[in-house]
Amino acid sequence: MNGNTKIGNSISPLPSTMLAMVMDVPGQPLVAKAIPLPLPAAKQVLVKIIACGVCRTDLHIMDSELGQPKLPLIPGHEIIGIVVQLGAATQKLKIGDLVGIAWLGFACGHCEYCLREHENLCENALFTGYTIDGGYAEYTVAFEDFCFSLPEIYGNPSAAPLLCAGLIGYRSYTMISKNTQRLGIYGFGAAAHILTQLALKQGKEIYAFTRDGDLTSQAFAKKMGAIWAGDSSQPSPEVLDSAIIFAPAGSLIPKALKDIDKGGTVVCGGIHMSDIPSFPYEILWGERIIRSVANLTRKDGHEFLKVAASIPVKTETRLFPLLEANEALAALRNGTVKGAIVLVM
Ligand SMILES: [Zn+2]
Ligand SMILES: [Zn+2]
Numbered sequence: 001m002n003g004n005t006k007i008g009n010s011i012s013p014l015p016s017t018m019l020a021m022v023m024d025v026p027g028q029p030l031v032a033k034a035i036p037l038p039l040p041a042a043k044q045v046l047v048k049i050i051a052c053g054v055c056r057t058d059l060h061i062m063d064s065e066l067g068q069p070k071l072p073l074i075p076g077h078e079i080i081g082i083v084v085q086l087g088a089a090t091q092k093l094k095i096g097d098l099v100g101i102a103w104l105g106f107a108c109g110h111c112e113y114c115l116r117e118h119e120n121l122c123e124n125a126l127f128t129g130y131t132i133d134g135g136y137a138e139y140t141v142a143f144e145d146f147c148f149s150l151p152e153i154y155g156n157p158s159a160a161p162l163l164c165a166g167l168i169g170y171r172s173y174t175m176i177s178k179n180t181q182r183l184g185i186y187g188f189g190a191a192a193h194i195l196t197q198l199a200l201k202q203g204k205e206i207y208a209f210t211r212d213g214d215l216t217s218q219a220f221a222k223k224m225g226a227i228w229a230g231d232s233s234q235p236s237p238e239v240l241d242s243a244i245i246f247a248p249a250g251s252l253i254p255k256a257l258k259d260i261d262k263g264g265t266v267v268c269g270g271i272h273m274s275d276i277p278s279f280p281y282e283i284l285w286g287e288r289i290i291r292s293v294a295n296l297t298r299k300d301g302h303e304f305l306k307v308a309a310s311i312p313v314k315t316e317t318r319l320f321p322l323l324e325a326n327e328a329l330a331a332l333r334n335g336t337v338k339g340a341i342v343l344v345m
Contacts, residue, residue: 010046010085010095020137021325021343023073026064029326030075030136038133038141045093045144046085047101051157052135053078053190054320054328054341055164056248057103060272061130062329069130076135076343077103077128078163079142080154090144098155099147100305102163104295105132106143120171120295127295136325138345148301151309158315161340162308165190166315169246170304172269172293173199176242181205184240184259186232187247188221190315190340191269195244197313200225207236211247211335220316220338235259244269250276253290254283262286269293317342 018037021030040046058075060066079101083093093099107114107122114122128134128142150159169191176183183199185192186209196206208221208229218229228237232252236259243256243266250273256266257279263286271294284290307313316339320328324343331337 014046014084018138019322020074021322023062023069023075024071026062026069030329032323037139040085040087040141042087042089043143043145044087044141045083045090045099045147046139046141047079047081047099047147048084048139049079049081049135049137049345050155051080051160051319051342051344052076053160053164054325054332054343055190056332057164057271058129059329059333060248065272066130070132073129074133074135074137074140075129076137077101077130078160078165078342079128079135079140080150080157080160080163081135081140083147084139087144093144093147093149098150098152099142100150100154100159100163101128101135101140101142101147102167102296102301103127103129104298105146107146117297120297125295136322136343138322146298148298148305150305153309153312154305157319157342157344158317160342161190161194161315161317162305162313165340166194166308166313167296167301167304168269168293169195169244170198170307171296171300172244172267174300175265175267175291175293176244177263177265177289180241180264182207182238182240184209184236184243184256185226186243186245186252186256188217188226188229189246189335191246193220193224193316193339194308194313196221196224196226197311198307201311207238207240209234209252214335216338217335240264243267246270248273250274254279257283257288257290260288262288265289265291267291267293315340319344
Protein backbone atom coordinates (compact mmCIF):
# COMPACT_ATOMS: atom_id res chain seq x y z
CA MET A 1 0.00 0.00 0.00
CA ASN A 2 1.60 3.32 -0.97
CA GLY A 3 1.33 6.61 0.88
CA ASN A 4 -1.09 8.11 -1.62
CA THR A 5 -3.66 5.40 -1.35
CA LYS A 6 -6.54 5.31 1.11
CA ILE A 7 -6.11 2.44 3.49
CA GLY A 8 -8.66 -0.19 2.75
CA ASN A 9 -9.64 1.39 -0.55
CA SER A 10 -8.40 -1.33 -2.79
CA ILE A 11 -9.40 -4.78 -3.82
CA SER A 12 -6.85 -7.01 -2.21
CA PRO A 13 -4.69 -8.67 -2.88
CA LEU A 14 -3.49 -6.82 -5.96
CA PRO A 15 -0.58 -8.36 -7.84
CA SER A 16 2.76 -6.56 -7.69
CA THR A 17 3.37 -6.85 -11.43
CA MET A 18 1.26 -6.77 -14.57
CA LEU A 19 1.57 -7.76 -18.18
CA ALA A 20 1.87 -4.90 -20.68
CA MET A 21 2.64 -4.50 -24.37
CA VAL A 22 5.30 -1.80 -24.46
CA MET A 23 6.67 0.43 -27.21
CA ASP A 24 10.37 0.89 -26.38
CA VAL A 25 11.22 2.52 -29.70
CA PRO A 26 8.84 3.83 -32.40
CA GLY A 27 8.92 1.72 -35.52
CA GLN A 28 9.61 -1.51 -33.63
CA PRO A 29 7.01 -4.11 -32.63
CA LEU A 30 5.58 -3.85 -29.13
CA VAL A 31 7.29 -6.02 -26.53
CA ALA A 32 5.44 -8.08 -23.91
CA LYS A 33 6.77 -7.28 -20.44
CA ALA A 34 5.97 -7.94 -16.82
CA ILE A 35 6.28 -4.56 -15.13
CA PRO A 36 5.41 -3.20 -11.68
CA LEU A 37 1.77 -2.36 -11.12
CA PRO A 38 1.37 1.44 -11.39
CA LEU A 39 0.34 3.24 -8.19
CA PRO A 40 -2.45 5.82 -8.35
CA ALA A 41 -1.43 9.38 -7.46
CA ALA A 42 -3.70 11.31 -5.10
CA LYS A 43 -6.30 12.22 -7.74
CA GLN A 44 -5.99 9.00 -9.71
CA VAL A 45 -7.55 5.57 -9.59
CA LEU A 46 -6.08 2.20 -10.48
CA VAL A 47 -8.20 0.41 -13.04
CA LYS A 48 -8.18 -3.29 -13.88
CA ILE A 49 -8.61 -3.29 -17.63
CA ILE A 50 -11.29 -5.42 -19.26
CA ALA A 51 -10.51 -4.39 -22.82
CA CYS A 52 -8.81 -1.68 -24.88
CA GLY A 53 -9.62 -0.68 -28.44
CA VAL A 54 -6.95 -0.44 -31.12
CA CYS A 55 -7.06 2.88 -32.94
CA ARG A 56 -5.35 4.29 -36.03
CA THR A 57 -3.79 6.90 -33.74
CA ASP A 58 -1.80 4.07 -32.13
CA LEU A 59 -0.31 3.37 -35.57
CA HIS A 60 0.46 7.07 -36.08
CA ILE A 61 2.37 7.06 -32.77
CA MET A 62 4.25 3.87 -33.58
CA ASP A 63 5.11 5.18 -37.06
CA SER A 64 6.44 8.48 -35.59
CA GLU A 65 3.77 10.46 -37.43
CA LEU A 66 2.91 11.85 -33.99
CA GLY A 67 6.12 13.01 -32.37
CA GLN A 68 7.49 12.91 -28.85
CA PRO A 69 5.56 10.10 -27.20
CA LYS A 70 6.42 9.09 -23.64
CA LEU A 71 9.03 6.33 -23.88
CA PRO A 72 8.81 3.54 -23.10
CA LEU A 73 5.07 3.74 -23.74
CA ILE A 74 2.06 1.54 -23.18
CA PRO A 75 -0.27 2.57 -26.05
CA GLY A 76 -4.07 2.41 -26.05
CA HIS A 77 -6.76 4.98 -25.32
CA GLU A 78 -10.11 3.17 -25.60
CA ILE A 79 -10.18 1.53 -22.19
CA ILE A 80 -12.97 -0.21 -20.32
CA GLY A 81 -12.20 -1.37 -16.81
CA ILE A 82 -13.07 -1.62 -13.14
CA VAL A 83 -11.73 0.66 -10.42
CA VAL A 84 -9.69 -1.46 -7.99
CA GLN A 85 -7.78 1.14 -5.99
CA LEU A 86 -8.38 4.80 -5.07
CA GLY A 87 -5.84 7.60 -4.70
CA ALA A 88 -5.90 9.52 -1.42
CA ALA A 89 -7.70 12.60 -2.79
CA THR A 90 -10.32 10.89 -4.96
CA GLN A 91 -13.91 11.89 -4.29
CA LYS A 92 -16.35 10.43 -6.75
CA LEU A 93 -15.44 6.93 -7.84
CA LYS A 94 -15.71 3.81 -5.73
CA ILE A 95 -14.00 0.46 -5.82
CA GLY A 96 -15.85 -1.72 -8.32
CA ASP A 97 -17.08 1.16 -10.53
CA LEU A 98 -17.14 0.49 -14.25
CA VAL A 99 -15.27 3.24 -16.08
CA GLY A 100 -14.12 4.21 -19.55
CA ILE A 101 -10.83 6.00 -20.18
CA ALA A 102 -10.33 7.97 -23.38
CA TRP A 103 -7.63 9.93 -25.23
CA LEU A 104 -7.89 13.08 -23.10
CA GLY A 105 -6.20 11.84 -19.93
CA PHE A 106 -5.86 15.24 -18.25
CA ALA A 107 -6.49 18.92 -18.93
CA CYS A 108 -5.20 21.65 -16.61
CA GLY A 109 -8.39 23.66 -16.10
CA HIS A 110 -6.58 27.02 -16.01
CA CYS A 111 -4.98 27.68 -19.41
CA GLU A 112 -6.74 30.05 -21.80
CA TYR A 113 -8.22 27.12 -23.77
CA CYS A 114 -9.57 25.36 -20.69
CA LEU A 115 -11.07 28.64 -19.49
CA ARG A 116 -12.82 29.02 -22.87
CA GLU A 117 -14.31 25.53 -22.52
CA HIS A 118 -11.89 24.15 -25.10
CA GLU A 119 -10.18 21.64 -22.87
CA ASN A 120 -9.59 19.54 -25.98
CA LEU A 121 -7.03 22.21 -26.93
CA CYS A 122 -5.45 22.46 -23.44
CA GLU A 123 -1.82 23.59 -23.46
CA ASN A 124 -0.98 21.20 -20.65
CA ALA A 125 -3.08 18.21 -21.69
CA LEU A 126 -1.95 14.64 -21.19
CA PHE A 127 -3.02 12.03 -23.70
CA THR A 128 -3.70 8.44 -22.77
CA GLY A 129 -1.46 5.98 -24.56
CA TYR A 130 0.67 8.81 -25.94
CA THR A 131 2.10 11.17 -23.32
CA ILE A 132 0.98 8.93 -20.43
CA ASP A 133 0.62 5.16 -20.36
CA GLY A 134 -2.53 3.63 -21.78
CA GLY A 135 -4.49 0.44 -22.01
CA TYR A 136 -2.44 -2.25 -23.72
CA ALA A 137 -1.92 -3.72 -20.25
CA GLU A 138 -3.72 -5.51 -17.43
CA TYR A 139 -3.96 -2.35 -15.29
CA THR A 140 -3.62 1.39 -15.70
CA VAL A 141 -3.91 4.51 -13.58
CA ALA A 142 -6.14 7.39 -14.66
CA PHE A 143 -7.20 10.75 -13.26
CA GLU A 144 -10.54 10.31 -11.59
CA ASP A 145 -11.98 13.45 -13.18
CA PHE A 146 -11.19 12.12 -16.65
CA CYS A 147 -12.80 8.71 -16.20
CA PHE A 148 -16.27 8.23 -17.66
CA SER A 149 -18.74 6.26 -15.57
CA LEU A 150 -20.32 3.64 -17.79
CA PRO A 151 -23.71 1.95 -17.63
CA GLU A 152 -23.62 -1.80 -16.99
CA ILE A 153 -24.51 -2.63 -20.60
CA TYR A 154 -21.08 -1.34 -21.56
CA GLY A 155 -19.14 -3.57 -19.19
CA ASN A 156 -17.75 -5.72 -21.98
CA PRO A 157 -15.10 -5.51 -24.71
CA SER A 158 -17.53 -4.45 -27.43
CA ALA A 159 -17.91 -1.10 -25.66
CA ALA A 160 -14.23 -0.17 -25.87
CA PRO A 161 -14.46 1.40 -29.36
CA LEU A 162 -17.03 3.87 -28.06
CA LEU A 163 -14.24 5.58 -26.11
CA CYS A 164 -12.42 6.88 -29.19
CA ALA A 165 -13.99 5.79 -32.45
CA GLY A 166 -17.36 6.65 -30.95
CA LEU A 167 -16.34 9.85 -29.22
CA ILE A 168 -14.28 11.35 -32.03
CA GLY A 169 -16.93 10.29 -34.52
CA TYR A 170 -19.51 12.08 -32.40
CA ARG A 171 -17.43 15.25 -32.06
CA SER A 172 -16.89 15.22 -35.83
CA TYR A 173 -20.62 14.78 -36.34
CA THR A 174 -21.38 17.81 -34.18
CA MET A 175 -19.21 19.90 -36.57
CA ILE A 176 -21.13 19.19 -39.80
CA SER A 177 -23.33 21.89 -41.30
CA LYS A 178 -26.74 22.38 -39.71
CA ASN A 179 -29.61 20.75 -41.59
CA THR A 180 -27.34 18.18 -43.16
CA GLN A 181 -29.47 15.46 -44.69
CA ARG A 182 -27.02 13.68 -46.99
CA LEU A 183 -23.77 12.93 -45.17
CA GLY A 184 -20.69 11.50 -46.84
CA ILE A 185 -18.31 9.37 -44.76
CA TYR A 186 -14.85 8.74 -46.19
CA GLY A 187 -13.18 5.70 -44.67
CA PHE A 188 -15.65 3.17 -43.28
CA GLY A 189 -14.05 1.64 -40.20
CA ALA A 190 -14.64 1.75 -36.47
CA ALA A 191 -15.70 5.40 -36.17
CA ALA A 192 -17.94 5.29 -39.25
CA HIS A 193 -19.87 2.21 -38.24
CA ILE A 194 -20.67 3.70 -34.83
CA LEU A 195 -21.55 7.13 -36.18
CA THR A 196 -23.78 5.67 -38.90
CA GLN A 197 -26.09 4.21 -36.24
CA LEU A 198 -26.48 7.60 -34.62
CA ALA A 199 -26.94 9.49 -37.91
CA LEU A 200 -29.54 7.02 -39.20
CA LYS A 201 -31.45 7.38 -35.96
CA GLN A 202 -31.58 11.10 -36.69
CA GLY A 203 -32.92 10.51 -40.18
CA LYS A 204 -29.78 11.22 -42.20
CA GLU A 205 -28.68 9.42 -45.34
CA ILE A 206 -25.17 8.00 -45.31
CA TYR A 207 -22.98 7.82 -48.40
CA ALA A 208 -19.93 5.67 -47.65
CA PHE A 209 -16.67 6.03 -49.57
CA THR A 210 -13.97 3.38 -49.12
CA ARG A 211 -10.60 2.51 -50.63
CA ASP A 212 -11.11 1.78 -54.31
CA GLY A 213 -12.26 -1.77 -54.86
CA ASP A 214 -12.78 -2.53 -51.16
CA LEU A 215 -16.03 -4.36 -51.74
CA THR A 216 -15.99 -5.89 -48.25
CA SER A 217 -16.04 -2.47 -46.58
CA GLN A 218 -18.68 -1.29 -49.03
CA ALA A 219 -20.87 -4.30 -48.19
CA PHE A 220 -20.25 -3.60 -44.48
CA ALA A 221 -21.34 0.03 -44.91
CA LYS A 222 -24.53 -1.05 -46.64
CA LYS A 223 -25.20 -3.62 -43.95
CA MET A 224 -24.86 -0.83 -41.38
CA GLY A 225 -27.51 1.14 -43.29
CA ALA A 226 -25.62 3.35 -45.75
CA ILE A 227 -27.89 4.30 -48.65
CA TRP A 228 -24.91 4.09 -51.02
CA ALA A 229 -21.36 2.77 -50.78
CA GLY A 230 -18.61 2.97 -53.38
CA ASP A 231 -15.03 3.85 -54.23
CA SER A 232 -13.50 7.10 -52.98
CA SER A 233 -12.34 7.96 -56.50
CA GLN A 234 -15.95 7.95 -57.73
CA PRO A 235 -17.95 11.18 -57.63
CA SER A 236 -20.79 11.07 -55.13
CA PRO A 237 -24.02 9.89 -56.78
CA GLU A 238 -25.85 12.77 -55.04
CA VAL A 239 -24.72 16.22 -53.97
CA LEU A 240 -23.87 15.88 -50.27
CA ASP A 241 -24.64 18.40 -47.55
CA SER A 242 -21.55 17.60 -45.46
CA ALA A 243 -18.70 15.14 -45.32
CA ILE A 244 -16.62 13.54 -42.58
CA ILE A 245 -13.22 12.13 -43.48
CA PHE A 246 -11.90 9.38 -41.21
CA ALA A 247 -9.32 7.98 -43.63
CA PRO A 248 -5.87 9.56 -43.14
CA ALA A 249 -5.57 10.59 -46.81
CA GLY A 250 -5.22 14.34 -47.50
CA SER A 251 -6.25 13.82 -51.12
CA LEU A 252 -9.77 13.16 -49.87
CA ILE A 253 -10.22 16.81 -48.87
CA PRO A 254 -10.49 18.24 -52.41
CA LYS A 255 -12.50 15.16 -53.37
CA ALA A 256 -15.00 15.74 -50.57
CA LEU A 257 -15.17 19.47 -51.40
CA LYS A 258 -16.25 18.53 -54.91
CA ASP A 259 -18.93 16.21 -53.50
CA ILE A 260 -20.56 18.72 -51.14
CA ASP A 261 -23.03 21.49 -51.78
CA LYS A 262 -22.60 25.22 -51.10
CA GLY A 263 -22.53 25.92 -47.37
CA GLY A 264 -21.40 22.37 -46.62
CA THR A 265 -18.63 21.33 -44.26
CA VAL A 266 -15.82 18.85 -44.70
CA VAL A 267 -14.79 17.62 -41.25
CA CYS A 268 -11.43 15.89 -40.88
CA GLY A 269 -11.87 13.45 -38.00
CA GLY A 270 -8.36 12.04 -37.80
CA ILE A 271 -5.36 13.25 -35.84
CA HIS A 272 -2.98 12.88 -38.78
CA MET A 273 -3.37 13.06 -42.56
CA SER A 274 -1.02 12.83 -45.50
CA ASP A 275 -0.38 16.15 -47.25
CA ILE A 276 -3.34 17.86 -48.88
CA PRO A 277 -2.86 18.45 -52.61
CA SER A 278 -3.45 21.98 -53.87
CA PHE A 279 -6.86 22.60 -55.37
CA PRO A 280 -8.71 25.38 -57.19
CA TYR A 281 -10.41 27.96 -54.99
CA GLU A 282 -13.57 27.35 -56.95
CA ILE A 283 -14.28 24.08 -55.08
CA LEU A 284 -14.06 25.86 -51.72
CA TRP A 285 -16.08 28.86 -52.92
CA GLY A 286 -19.72 29.00 -51.89
CA GLU A 287 -18.96 29.12 -48.17
CA ARG A 288 -17.81 25.55 -48.01
CA ILE A 289 -15.82 24.88 -44.85
CA ILE A 290 -12.90 22.56 -44.11
CA ARG A 291 -12.18 21.90 -40.47
CA SER A 292 -10.22 19.56 -38.25
CA VAL A 293 -11.38 17.96 -35.04
CA ALA A 294 -8.84 17.86 -32.23
CA ASN A 295 -9.16 15.43 -29.35
CA LEU A 296 -12.35 15.59 -27.30
CA THR A 297 -13.86 17.28 -24.31
CA ARG A 298 -15.43 15.51 -21.35
CA LYS A 299 -18.71 17.13 -22.38
CA ASP A 300 -18.54 15.29 -25.72
CA GLY A 301 -17.97 12.08 -23.83
CA HIS A 302 -20.91 12.49 -21.47
CA GLU A 303 -23.24 13.51 -24.32
CA PHE A 304 -22.16 10.74 -26.63
CA LEU A 305 -22.25 7.93 -24.07
CA LYS A 306 -25.77 8.98 -23.07
CA VAL A 307 -26.99 9.03 -26.68
CA ALA A 308 -25.17 5.79 -27.49
CA ALA A 309 -26.80 3.97 -24.59
CA SER A 310 -30.25 5.25 -25.60
CA ILE A 311 -30.08 3.90 -29.17
CA PRO A 312 -28.28 1.58 -28.09
CA VAL A 313 -25.22 1.72 -30.34
CA LYS A 314 -23.72 -1.70 -30.97
CA THR A 315 -20.23 -2.31 -32.27
CA GLU A 316 -18.83 -4.92 -34.62
CA THR A 317 -15.58 -6.00 -33.05
CA ARG A 318 -12.83 -8.46 -33.62
CA LEU A 319 -11.17 -9.44 -30.36
CA PHE A 320 -7.48 -10.19 -29.96
CA PRO A 321 -5.71 -11.32 -26.77
CA LEU A 322 -3.45 -8.64 -25.25
CA LEU A 323 -0.33 -10.60 -26.23
CA GLU A 324 -1.38 -10.38 -29.90
CA ALA A 325 -1.36 -6.57 -29.95
CA ASN A 326 1.16 -6.52 -32.81
CA GLU A 327 -1.08 -8.78 -34.90
CA ALA A 328 -4.07 -6.56 -34.05
CA LEU A 329 -2.18 -3.45 -35.19
CA ALA A 330 -1.17 -5.20 -38.42
CA ALA A 331 -4.80 -6.11 -39.08
CA LEU A 332 -5.79 -2.47 -38.63
CA ARG A 333 -3.01 -1.30 -40.93
CA ASN A 334 -4.00 -3.77 -43.65
CA GLY A 335 -7.69 -2.96 -43.38
CA THR A 336 -8.51 -6.65 -43.10
CA VAL A 337 -10.95 -6.25 -40.21
CA LYS A 338 -14.38 -4.67 -40.56
CA GLY A 339 -15.58 -2.59 -37.65
CA ALA A 340 -13.33 -2.20 -34.62
CA ILE A 341 -10.38 -4.12 -33.20
CA VAL A 342 -10.23 -4.68 -29.45
CA LEU A 343 -7.63 -6.22 -27.15
CA VAL A 344 -8.99 -8.25 -24.27
CA MET A 345 -7.02 -8.82 -21.08
ZN1 LIG B 1 -8.29 6.79 -31.10
ZN1 LIG C 1 -5.65 23.72 -19.98
